[in-house]
Amino acid sequence: MTVNTTSLCFRNKAILAPMVRVGTLPMRLLALDYGADIVYCEVERFPLRQNWFWWLKTTRLGLGLLSLKAQSHNNGILEVLGTVDFVAPNERVVFRTCEKEKDRVVFQMGTADAERALAVARLVENDVAGIDVNMGCPKEYSTKGGMGAALLSDPEKIESILTTLVKGICKPVTCKIRILPTKEETISLVKKIEHTGVAAIAVHGRKKEERPQHPVHCDLIKAISEAVSIPVIANGGSHDFIKEYSDIEAFRKATGASSVMIARAAMWNPSIFRKEGPCLLKDVMQEYIKYAVRYDNHYTNTKYCLCQMLREQLENAQGKKLHAAQSMQEICEVFEMCHFYEETTALLEGKNSLLEATDQDVDDQIEDTDVIKVAVRFDKREYPPQITPKMCLLEWCRKEKLPQPVYETIERPRDRLFCSIVTVAEQKYRSTLWEKSKKLAEQAAAIACLRTLGLPEGKWSEAANHLVNKRKRQDQELLNNGDHGNSLETEATYKKPHFPPGVPNPNIS
Ligand code: FNR
Secondary structure, rough: OOOOOOOOOOOOOOOEEEOOOOOOOHHHHHHHHOHHHHHOOOOOOHHHHHHHHHHEEEEEOOOOOOOOOOOHHHHEOOOOOOOEEEOOOOOOOOEEEEHHOEEEOEEEEEEOHHHHHHHHHHHHHHHHHEEEEEOOOHHHHHHOOOOOOHHHHHHHHHHHHHHHHHOOOOOOOOEEEEEOOOHHHHHHHHHHHHHHHEEEEEEEEEEEEOOOOOOOHHHHHHHHHHHOOOOOOEEOOOOOOOOOHHHHHHHHHOOOEEEEOOHHHHHHHHHEEEEEEEEOOHHHHHHHHHHHOOOOOOOHHHHHHHHHHHHHHOOOOOHHHHHHHHOOOHHHHHOOOOOHHHHHHHHHHHHHHHHHHHHHHHHHHOOOOOOOEEEOOOOOOOOOOOOOHHHHHHHHHHHHHOOEEEEEEEEOOOOEEEEEEEOOOEEEEEEEOOOOOOOHHHHHHHHHHHHHHHHOOOOOOHHOOOOHHHHHHHHHHHHOOOOOOOOOOOOOOOOOOOOOOOOOOOOOO
16 A cells, blocks of 8 residues: 655644544534644544444435435535535434545544554545554543553554554554653654654654643654654644744744644634734624534534633623524624625525435336335345345246346435335336445335345345245256256346255255
8 A cells, every 4th residue: 555645744834633523524624724734633433433434424314404305416525515424323414524625634543453543544535635643631521441641551453553554544644642751652652653664753742641731741742753754743822822923833843843733723713824914802702603604513412612712701792602502693793794605595495406406306206106215225234145135036027937137227316325216027117215326226126026026135134035945846856967067147046045044955965
């Protein structure tokens, strides 16, 4: 695997730090607008603890403010919002990104397992600029699963995770650590990390038991910068150092680092990245809200981030109103942005209706009253290898001396899902559920037909089913005749079935 570290350079960069809940898409876009070079995102840990394969780049948009329906087109890009969403099984959007940040967003994950980390990284790598591993989170919810700062005391695991990621994906890999109890231990660890081939190392200059208000150890970040040749990204300066843009460079110099990563100072006012100096908080908040509405950010998250910006002003009239707001519309009212809210939501809803109309066109194509519809899906795991509902249907048609089943498949442009209609004895059948591939859609149509006709579908659970018995007889006949050169061309006849447990394979005497 060629590691592409040229695409994202970590030298001389002002970087938005990963911040769970804060670093969602609107905040990242705003930071980029104000001049951040790279933005890190953090994803709540729950999907990574779950089986990663349930966590999909998807066509579905969880119900948000606008209750937009699934609106996906090419490659999972949601047409209405123009985003790529990764969604947990409960339909919750765990990571939303868009083209605008694609070359500058680094996806941070919490992990304690190299293979799972790789699986997640592969899932997202085409939509991000880099992958980061969180090795600094001291919170119990991370450390008790061996993630975050718990990794700092397990260098072998660190090496295994980072080497697996560096070898396994094409995007640059970084990690974010905290410092260890002694300088020697810290230097020894970062040297090990450097050898894994990571593109950069972000160092939060505090020990894992130190709180954010404790002074940051610039001397240790400096010692790390001198000890390794990869870029070191200094972090931890918001409290003591970074009050305005020029402080970013001062912090970089004090730590001898290549780049600076900012968390709290950016959370309080993302215009910290602006070379010309910070903007008025009121204007910053309005810009933030625009992105939040535009990208259908959940109102609770929007409110949380705005509260972080208001800080001491939370007790004033505006702060109290924000606290009381129960929807994005109410948040917009607090900031006198009702007009913007109405215009934007109308625009998004308009786009949504257009897409619904396109859907309707496709639905009309298959909306034939003569079609018998059943809500079924094909799940390969329910069938013995090489036995499929299509085969069962074909065999049944042969037995009944009917013409072969005919499949017609339609692809829905909106989400590129497929629906197949099978015609058997002049009757049409389809599943009402749309499938990811033409093959699956055809199998589902076959099931719809078999189930309507009360015929066996070939499942493991039908161990004594008609098809398996028949196949057993056929195979036995072939064996007896020594006829292995059969050239029958159908799926149903040229593959040797594997029989379900409990059904003896007749080929073995
Ligand atoms: C954080 N931090 C953090 N770090 C990390 O690696 N992953 C994460 O998910 C989070 N989440 C998070 C949320 C919030 C609200 C804050 C304030 C911080 C830590 C952060 O990235 C940074 O290391 C510290 O805040 C120190 O940097 P500053 O704040 O001094 O610039």
